[in-house]
Amino acid sequence: MNYDYIIVGAGVIGCSTANYLKKKNPNLNILIIEKNQRAGFGNTAKSAALYRNLFSSKISRKLSTSSINFYYKISDKIKLHKSGYLWLFSEKQWETNKNIINKLDKENLEIEIFQEEDIGKYLNINFLSSKNFQNIRNGIFCKKCGSLSALALAEYYANSFIESGGNIIFNKEIKSIKLTGEKELFAPWKDIKIRYLIDNNNDKYYSNNYVFATGAWTQNILSSIGIASNIYPKKRQLFGLRIKDSLNIFNKKFLNYPAIILPAGGVYIKPVLNDNTIIVGCADDLGQPYNFSDFNANPHYFDKAIKPVLKHYFPLLKDYILYLKWAGYYAYHWPDKNPVIENVSNITWVSGTSGSGIMKADAIGRITAAKLLDEEYAYLADKSRFKVSNLSLYNRKVDLEKLII
Ligand SMILES: Cc1cc2nc3c(=O)[nH]c(=O)nc-3n(C[C@H](O)[C@H](O)[C@H](O)COP(=O)(O)OP(=O)(O)OC[C@H]3O[C@@H](n4cnc5c(N)ncnc54)[C@H](O)[C@@H]3O)c2cc1C
The missing domain is CATH 3.50.50.60 (FAD/NAD(P)-binding domain)
Incomplete structure (x- = not known):
């Protein structure tokens, strides 16, 4: 044939x-x-099957915004959940990214800049810095973001x-x-x-x-x-935590439970609250090789690279079981x-x-x-x-x- x-x-x-x-x-x-x-x-x-329209490059915004438009049309077939994204920035990160953020068309992208008090309405989070972690200064709340079934x-x-x-x-x-x-x-x-x-x-x-x-x-x-x-492969790992009380992180009034990006090492959280679970990932840079090693997630990676970040920003998040872990590879174009x-x-x-x-x-x-x-x-x-x-x-x-x- x-x-x-x-x-x-x-x-x-x-x-x-x-x-x-x-x-x-x-x-x-x-x-x-x-x-x-x-x-x-x-x-x-x-x-992690999260989607967002918040990117610094015009090209990424175009590719994602038009795709999201299509996903809205087939939302029931792909379990689309409009949870929103809350991207948190430290003072230093905000200063670095301020110019990019100010240029974004906020109305069109459906994003809102959050100050400390707005973030506090949604999350029980520690705003202060410590020896290893920076303070939280601002956030961007993106409405046109969420998750779906990949x-x-x-x-x-x-x-x-x-x-x-x-x-x-x-x-x-x-x-x-x-x-x-x-x-x-x-x-x-x-x-x-x-x-x-x-x-x-x-x-x-x-x-x-x-x-x-x-x-x-x-x-x-x-x-x-x-x-x-x-185009090079880079390992990325995700961990599922079963949490006893989701409200330790999220404030009661906030119903949609957005994905959260923390201002340290690209650690992010995807809530799956009907399952009392949060999925946590990390976008590290130096250290992970640009080649295939293995497809197993390493629980020590959670302990060393992710847990300290969660502990700092969510001091109330103590009662959880690490019950899921997996790894895959990004295809990075350098x-x-x-x-x-x-x-x-x-x-x-x-x-x-x-x-x-x-x-x-x-x-x-x-x-x-x-x-x-x-x-x-x-x-x-x-x-x-x-x-x-x-x-x-x-x-x-x-x-x-x-x-x-
Ligand atoms: C941990 C992790 C979290 C991520 N989170 C997100 C996220 O939240 N949002 C998002 O948008 N993206 C996310 N991504 C990225 C996303 O998964 C990829 O961008 C996307 O899946 C790429 O699709 P693809 O079809 O190019 O690759 P793949 O899904 O890998 O498809 C390539 C296919 O080619 C097949 N194949 C390869 N070689 C051969 C061969 N020789 N013969 C036959 N078949 C072959 C493979 O089996 C595979 O099925 C994440 C990725 C990882 C690893």
């Missing part, structure tokens, strides 16, 4: 891309190949793709890529392209075009054929931490979502589909126009994202 397009990877990005490509041209014969047993079982399912989102796109006549095969891992021109040792005067892919059973897959939506594995797979994607959609010969790759792929997946899928059909512009869910080449490597036009967690 010779396909028009083969997409490797059924994460949220591969599924969104396949869905929009098939919608644009229903006659295309498209196959997704996935090494796991279900769509989204790679890093998509490992995510797995349900990936499955929504996968099902919609299958309903339109697309094919997915699971439990097949692409182990190698066969290029043309091998006999001439890939002589540069040859027009080299992918001839076929080989999976773990030695089965071969032929297509006119190949798309790698392989998330954190992108560099591993593409470097083998001479492509430098600049250095601007924005997604990449690039093409060489009959090979396209889409990744580099840098920890915000769930909240941008709808836009990224639409833009990749436009790129695959050689269109100059993609039309996003909010009807805005996006120049496809802005996310390429050769003609890249993105502003550096500074509000990363």
